Amino acid sequence: MNTADLGLPVDVPSTALFTDQYELTMLRAALASGTAERRSVFEVFTRRLPDGRRYGVVGGTGRVLDAVENFRFDTAVLDFLREREIVGEETLEWLDGYRFSGDIWGYPEGEVYFPGSPIMRVEGTFAECVLLETVILSILNHDSAIAAAASRMSAAAGDRPLIEMGARRTHELAAVAASRAAYVGGFATTSDLAAGFRYGIPTVGTSAHAFTLLHDSERDAFQAQVNTLGRGTTLLVDTYDVAEAVRTAVEVAGTELGAVRIDSGDLLLVAHRVRQQLDELGARDTKIVVTSDLDEYAIASLAAAPVDAYGVGTQLVTGSGHPTSSMVYKLVARAESADPDAPLVPVAKKSSGGKTSVGGRKWAARRLDSHGVAEAEVIGTGPVPAGLADRQLPVELVKGGEVVAREPLDAARERHTRARAGLPMSATQLSRGEPVLPTEYLHEASGS
Template sequence: MDVTSQSTALLTDHYELTMLQAALAGGTAHRRSVFELFGRRLPEGRRYGVVAGVGRVLDALERYRFDDGVLGHLADARVVDDATLEWLASYRFSGDVWGYPEGELYFPYSPVVVVEGTFAEGVVLETLLLSVLNHDSAIASAATRMTCASSGRPCIEMGSRRTHEEAAVACARAAYVAGFEATSNLEAGRRYGIPTTGTSAHSFTLLHDSERDAFTAQVQSLGTGTTLLVDTYDVTEAIRTAVEVAGTRLGAVRLDSGDLGPLAQQVRAQLDELGARDTRIIVTSDLDEHAIGALAAAPVDGYGVGTSLVTGSGHPTCGFVYKLVSREGPDGAMVSVAKKSQDKGSFGGRKYALRRRDAAGVAEAEVVGVGEPPVDDGDDRTLLVPLVRAGEVVGREPLERGRQRHFEARDELPLQAHQMSRGEPVIPTLHVGG
């Protein structure tokens, strides 16, 4: 089954459609409305977040159609009444969507997505937008910490076996946006053009009568540039055998267990002594940003990251919410609305945003204008871009552009943003106007 052709209309919560039914019956469904997707706070201890999944959102919006199969299910399950089913049959989003583009950074109360249309058009998109952006942005926010900690050494995404099969593809995409160089997931390579890589696991070594036999088979098939896994039995003996089999032009060795820092020092010394000075050392084994940072002084040439990455390194969601912030009043004018509960409040009104920068281009604040755009003092950068205009997708771009944008946005941050210690958001969010 080709997931790219499936309707996304049922990737939603039941109450989205019961709200729609009640609004249609009450005559308020067609009021002009503005919805906003934002996070009230960053995950605890994080200095900034990364927006990822925008391209996936646009793909999902284009497939948000209530076809005969979807309508049949809703009718059989009696989710909504016949009048609502009739309205859904012709559903096409005809409004505008603005958003932070792929790879951009976000902070508390950043208006990551702004949806303008009727209440009916916008309310049914809530769950879909939140599920994609909460997941992908959480992965990218973890990935950027890892690529910062790696100090320029390449990181490879290897988490497919630790998450849902479709989540694995999305994780690879989000990690690539945030600086990972490659993925082990072939579907991510096919779907998004992300470089893929991989050689062998311990089972391949255990299949053979000896480690030498396994190394010989791999080198004969994949060439001397391959990466040999050297910790199945004895690392020192494996390194010696690897160089004997592949020669001093062996591409790399991989360490997947043990105390990786001292072990990498030992392996580097042994490889150099054997003349394999250009053979790289790749490390895996439950790495996260802190473990990567601890290996900064070790002779490591690359990192393979799995479980921690695909679970957001302890924060598997961003906590994004989707709220109505403005709607049409009885006189036709737009009225700001907001939830006022003590710990889950929000700011009403249509938002605009820019990143305030000093004369040297260093970010100083996230400035959110309520009701009108904030004033650019000459060094600032506008954040919201058009994604959908009058129902048509206008914001699709190559994944490489999002990746480059991320590097550019990250380079704007003050130096303390790259510290792995827990802390507050590296720049404040300021609301103006309203």
């Protein structure tokens, strides 16, 4: 797998340094104490959803699998660690042969989640699992935040397509990941060519105001664009006077003009006026695309407007006010010794301050009501009740170090559509509220 598939520069040899130094110092100390090889279980979860959100969306699972596969300590990385004296030679020797050989289970990409959901479970030795904390959290926290924002926007948009166009509003590599997550969450296309190249997302784009300003007149600009891209192109009509631009656009392209784009002003009012003008000019099939700092609330406010598509940038790639999902990666069980057959014992942080966790390897299932609608997220550490056995959410992603669950991006996108449709109707309300499903815990004392 080429690192370019991760949205990384091609000269980055591995994902091994996408980590925090304390993971390597913990490894060093664990090797010295003889505890590094103890079988361990780490889980990714969030204690709460972003304020006011009704559900979360799992995004980035496919990128996590690529990152784990590319987590290798090559010569350049080892030399860096040696020069900085971050770890000693014994640890460097161990890292030189690092290959994750454990198992990973998790909610499949596109699935929804709630507080406490075991979104991902990583099992193996302490040494091999602890190193993956930062890279896994970095991907899941970012991509899930974008996917959740995209889901809210796509729910607000209904059947109208959404265009992701936020590349200029975030880091260039984050932009590619954001395009991917937005597609999972329901967006139809992206303006980012790197995302199209790496992930096969449909790409779109025509012109900016600079193209109009380049020409001696708006008519010249429209004519140049139509001559090059055809009558089905989208013409940007708010550089000068919108009404005059719409008139000119139809004169240049005819009634076969594909679409006009509005990027400023009172979008509700302007869209109605433009629709009326297009119809009067005979361009009844010409569509209207609106952009300009849209979020889910602005999209919902345009539900009654004659708008055919939305372009969203800044608010999407920043998670619409919640740029992280606040997921954590916690040790929840570990063996009593380095013996591979040693039993697991549950462990958990118990200090005060709201950062406690629940020990034990967990299963998760979604209970349905009599109408087939989800009514609770059930999480447990003992046997799975018979009525929930076929409703379990985690799937096997990595087995014995080998990825076993790669899938097309469209599969995650379709899964999200089904998952959201299976929630109570209030899930897509934009008003502030509690998670749409309660989280219920079933525990056994052993938790192993």
